[in-house]
Amino acid sequence: MTEILLTSDRLAAAEGGPLYVRLQxxxxxxxxxxxxxxxxxxxxxxxxxxxxxxxxxxxxKAIGGLVAEGLLRQRHGSGTFVAGEGKRFELPLSRLSSFSEDMRSRGLEPTARWLLRQVGMPSSAEAMILGLSPTERITRLNRLRLANGEPMAVERSLLPARLMPDPTIVEGSLYDALAAAGLRPVHATQRVNAENADEGDARLLGIPTGAAILAIERISHLADGRVVEFTRSHYRGDAYDFVAELKPG
Structure with missing residues (x-):
């Protein structure tokens, strides 16, 4: 069907400007x-x-310009697609829930593509965030999160390796895996910033380099106060609105 719509005859008959502009x-x-x-x-x-x-x-050049316009979307390893209808999701900032839980609550199927899953040594900053000594090991979980096959966010999580020594036990929801081990977080602090997607995250999310994204940092704690998780996520800015309920002080 696409091949019939995009033909050399149609391109030759198009008016105005260089070939890539006519193709666009x-x-x-x-x-x-x-x-x-x-x-x-x-x-x-x-x-x-x-x-x-x-x-x-x-x-x-033609496709790159249309991706920058938001008319087309590129998925790494899958190809180029016409952008969808641009449905946006409202996610509350006041609820401690996982990506999988948020998507399932909207009737969507959450999946993930693993980018990194390993145990290693932390940087000094990572050890400080998790409350670890510099010699303690950490578990790294990096993945692309999708809803109904559509890229939504890039998640990079750090956990103390003594709490999760085997990263392969996480298949779907991280919080489900933690709950199964008796380590479900009970409270968290979260910070939201507006950023521009770098080339790597843009390629994974199918958005132009430099496009607006939402950077979310979450530090989650167990009931005894220990840090169980630090996650930094980059959410597509064209797909999410984060909302918070405000009450009189």
Missing amino acids: AMIRDAVESGRLAPNASLPPERELASTLGVSRVTVR
């Missing part, structure tokens, strides 16, 4: 007219360049 206009028209539906996939760059009789540089 052709894709934009197909999306805005509904002929390319939300979440529809585009052919790989090499295939599209061959079909249209243009260079891969032209295709890459």
